[in-house]
Amino acid sequence: MIYATDGTDRIQITNYNIEARCPKCGRFHEIDLIDILDETDTIDLASIKVFCPECSQRYMESEDM
Numbered sequence: 001m002i003y004a005t006d007g008t009d010r011i012q013i014t015n016y017n018i019e020a021r022c023p024k025c026g027r028f029h030e031i032d033l034i035d036i037l038d039e040t041d042t043i044d045l046a047s048i049k050v051f052c053p054e055c056s057q058r059y060m061e062s063e064d065m
């Protein structure tokens with residue numbers, strides 16, 4: 001089992017309780033960390049940016065223009 005801690009409390013990390021904060025709109029959204037780590041070559045979790053589905057969709061649509 002893997003846990004996250006803030007120095008006081010611990011919470012078990014599972015495939016279903018990991019969220020990222022969208023760097024565009026600031027909304028928290030659920031992510032699949034295994035997939036993210038599989039698609040990136042960084043080892044710094046703090047540097048990973050994951051856009052929410054809505055901002056990702058807007059970005060994809062703007063790329064189509």
Ligand SMILES: [Zn+2]
Pocket residue numbers: 022023024025026027051052053054055056
């Ligand atoms: Zn967003």
